[in-house]
Amino acid sequence: MEIDDIPQDNSKTYHGHQKVIYATQNGQYQTATSSGWQDEAFATEQAVAELDAQTENALQAVKNGEKSVIYYLMYKYRYDETSLAQTTGLWKWQIRRHFRPEIFAKLPEKTLAKYREAFGCKLEINDE
Amino acid sequence: MNKANFPHQHTAHCESGVMSTMLKAQGIELNEAMVFGLAHALTFVYLPIIKISGMPLISYRMPPRSIIKNVCKALGIKLKIQKFSTALLGQQALDQALAEQKLVGLQTSVFWLPYFPPEMRFHFNAHNLLVYGKQQHEYLISDPVFESVQRCNEDDLQKARFAKGALASKGLMYYLDSKPEQPPELATLIHQAIRKNAKQMLAPLFFVGVKGICSVAKSIEKLATSKKSEKYKKLYLGHIVRMQEEIGTGGAGFRYLYAYFLEQAADICQQPAYQQASEQMTAIGDQWRQFASLCVKQCRKPTEQGYGEIAVFLRKIAEQEELLWRSLKNVSN
Numbered sequence: 339m340e341i342d343d344i345p346q347d348n349s350k351t352y353h354g355h356q357k358v359i360y361a362t363q364n365g366q367y368q369t370a371t372s373s374g375w376q377d378e379a380f381a382t383e384q385a386v387a388e389l390d391a392q393t394e395n396a397l398q399a400v401k402n403g404e405k406s407v408i409y410y411l412m413y414k415y416r417y418d419e420t421s422l423a424q425t426t427g428l429w430k431w432q433i434r435r436h437f438r439p440e441i442f443a444k445l446p447e448k449t450l451a452k453y454r455e456a457f458g459c460k461l462e463i464n465d466e
Numbered sequence: 467m468n469k470a471n472f473p474h475q476h477t478a479h480c481e482s483g484v485m486s487t488m489l490k491a492q493g494i495e496l497n498e499a500m501v502f503g504l505a506h507a508l509t510f511v512y513l514p515i516i517k518i519s520g521m522p523l524i525s526y527r528m529p530p531r532s533i534i535k536n537v538c539k540a541l542g543i544k545l546k547i548q549k550f551s552t553a554l555l556g557q558q559a560l561d562q563a564l565a566e567q568k569l570v571g572l573q574t575s576v577f578w579l580p581y582f583p584p585e586m587r588f589h590f591n592a593h594n595l596l597v598y599g600k601q602q603h604e605y606l607i608s609d610p611v612f613e614s615v616q617r618c619n620e621d622d623l624q625k626a627r628f629a630k631g632a633l634a635s636k637g638l639m640y641y642l643d644s645k646p647e648q649p650p651e652l653a654t655l656i657h658q659a660i661r662k663n664a665k666q667m668l669a670p671l672f673f674v675g676v677k678g679i680c681s682v683a684k685s686i687e688k689l690a691t692s693k694k695s696e697k698y699k700k701l702y703l704g705h706i707v708r709m710q711e712e713i714g715t716g717g718a719g720f721r722y723l724y725a726y727f728l729e730q731a732a733d734i735c736q737q738p739a740y741q742q743a744s745e746q747m748t749a750i751g752d753q754w755r756q757f758a759s760l761c762v763k764q765c766r767k768p769t770e771q772g773y774g775e776i777a778v779f780l781r782k783i784a785e786q787e788e789l790l791w792r793s794l795k796n797v798s799n
Contacts, residue, residue, distance in 0.1 A: 339722065339752055353583035356613055357715065358478040360499065360722040362748060367499070367726040371476075371613075377762040381707035384765065386585050388701060416577065416588050418519050424631040425589070458578070458625065 341370045349374025351382045389416065400463060406442030408433070411457045426452040472598045474608045474615050478715040478723055480594040481533040482507065483610025484571050487596060491569050492645055494541070503727030504655055505536035506663035508720050512678040514685070521705040524682065526719035528666075530573070530592030530633060534640065540659065541650045544643040549636040553628045556637030557620070561600065563641060570597045573638040575629035581609070581616045591633040597623075611715070653735045657798045660731065660740075663724075664795035667787065676791065679784040682706065687777035690770060699768070703761040703776075711758055718758075721751030739797045746790050753783050 341361045356371035393413040399405040412422050412433075423430045428449070436442050436449075453461055473490065475498070477483025482502040489496050496504070507528045514522040528536075538545040550556035563570050576582055576593045598615075599606040605623050607616045618626075627637045667675035686706075689699045710719040717723070728744035731737065757779055764772040 339717065339748070339755065351583070351585045353585075355583065356476075357611075358476055359717045360478065360726045361717075365745075367722075367729050367744075375711065377759045378707065378711040380762045380765065381704040381758075382585060382712055384700065384704045385708060388697075420517065421519075421589050421631055424634075425629070427630070456630075 341368060344370055344372050345375040346372060347374040347376045347379065349376065349379035349382075351379050351386075389413065397463065403439060405437050406439045407461055407463060408442060408453060409437045410463060411453070411459075411461065415457050417456070422456060425456045428452065472606070472608060472615060475610060476613045477610040478717070479527070479720070480610050481530065482723075484594040484596055485534055485537050487608060487610065488569060488571060488642055489537075489541075489543075492642055494646075494650075497730075499723050499726035500730055501533065501537055502720070502723050503663075503731065504540050504659045505533040506659045506666065507533050507536070508663055508724045509666050510675050510678045510719075512673050512682050512685075514673075521702060522685075524706060524709045526710060530594075531638075534571070534594075538642075540655050542646045545640050546643045547638065547640045549638050551636075553624050553637065556627055556639070557624060559637075560597065560639055563639070564597065564600050568641045571595070571640045572597060572623075572627060573635035574623070574626040575631075575635075576626075578622060578626035578629055579609075579618065580622050581607075581612070581618065589629075589631060591629055591631055591635055656731045656735055660728075660794055660798040664791045664798065667791040668795065676784050676788045679787065680781060683777040683780040683784065686773055686780065688773075690773040696768065699773075700765040703765050707758045707761050710754060718751035718754035721747055721754055725751060737797065739793070743790060743794055743797070746786070750783060750786050750790065753779075753786075757783060 339359075339361045341363045344359055344361050352374045356373055359370055359372045360367055361370050362368070393410065396405065396410040396413045400407055400410045412418070417425065419430045419433055422428075423433055426433070436445060450461060473487070475483055475487045475490075477486065477498040479498065479502065482498045482505070485501045485505075486496055486498045489501070502508070505528070509526065509528050511525045512522065516523040534545065537543075548559060550559065560570060560572070572595055573591070574593050574595060575589065575591045577587045577589050579587075579593070595610070596608040597605050598608055603620045604617045605620065607618050607623075609616050627635060629635075669675050669677070671677060672681050686703070689702065692699070711717070725744045725747035728740045728747060732740035732744060757776070760776050760779060764776060
């Protein structure tokens with residue numbers, strides 16, 4: 339890619355940052371920057387939108403009393419069952435069980451502390 | 467470290483960037499592309515069994531820490547690497563090293579670094595950054611993927627260093643312990659590194675290198691008749707693009723970065739074939755970018771034949787890479 343051909347699409351996902359990209363000028367490589375590329379931004383936004391939709395659904399499920407707050411916080415803090423299990427040291431089936439409000443209500447302090455550490459916050463709905 | 471005018475480098479990739487800045491601070495002038503190339507860090511891995519947020523693992527470079535280790539090994543530099551059993555010990559060791567004027571590399575989580583934009587914060591535990599000082603309760607940070615230096619509060623950095631989960635760094639910190647006694651024999655090292663990289667890319671395994679690229683092409687082709695939802699198909703294509711451009715920085719899944727390395731290799735080794743290879747690699751990189759555009763086009767406006775077309779395009783890339791790596795293997799011998 340030629341330096342002049344580097345997309346400068348001011349992608350929102352870059353938050354005004356620049357990304358380094360290497361490109362050629364007169365056949366020689368140079369360090370250049372890009373303010374964004376719309377195709378890359380599309381892929382990022384699509385993934386983020388999916389995560390946001392999952393978070394929103396989870397929030398509704400918690401508000402309806404179908405799931406415990408853990409279920410919502412998992413999505414909100416960008417975990418899935420696998421990564422949350424790895425982070426808390428719990429098994430996936432345990433986490434799935436803790437999604438049930440009646441089970442969650444009886445969890446010991448020790449388990450709650452593991453979740454608090456993983457999320458870095460109190461275990462409550464904090465939709466700002 | 468002179469804190470007032472620390473020579474921060476903004477680079478495409480965190481690990482090669484950190485290593486380059488660290489080496490330059492020791493008087494070894496190797497830029498990011500040279501570090502990346504010498505570490506034979508370019509690869510292609512497709513592991514459908516390992517899922518990341520429900521998507522198969524696709525990577526365009528060697529696993530975390532391999533750049534640091536391979537470069538030091540090649541240059542004969544001793545690197546002091548430490549992990550810690552508790553966060554407190556980790557912080558004490560970092561503060562101690564900073565007090566000794568060391569330039570310290572850390573492996574951290576991206577998610578807990580407050581200076582990252584929210585869209586970029588996900589649970590990736592193998593980000594690399596440099597700490598060059600501390601003022602009161604704030605660390606002075608040179609993060610290679612940012613234009614300028616950053617500051618990070620003690621507690622936040624501790625959380626980022628000791629985040630648990632996959633690839634957990636356990637506070638991993640590293641600094642250069644010694645300078646090499648003689649200036650490195652770059653030409654020999656370059657030949658070796660290119661040979662190793664070619665071997666990686668031509669490995670006879672369906673999930674690695676050129677064969678791995680073909681496997682991904684096949685997986686895309688299958689989407690046309692797959693029973694998976696339209697949403698999954700879009701997210702899958704988007705995932706490939708993200709791994710290539712957003713995560714696989716340097717553009718085109720590191721192809722431009724490697725082409726830049728080959729250009730420098732041609733000069734250092736006095737080998738015109740490397741210059742030619744560099745130009746071919748750039749052309750292949752351009753095609754990777756076109757491939758990303760095709761994927762996005764298909765996400766925006768899916769057509770039935772679209773998946774097949776993308777697969778054909780990707781197979782063409784794989785063919786060209788195979789030719790290029792075969793010739794590089796011969797030249798570097």
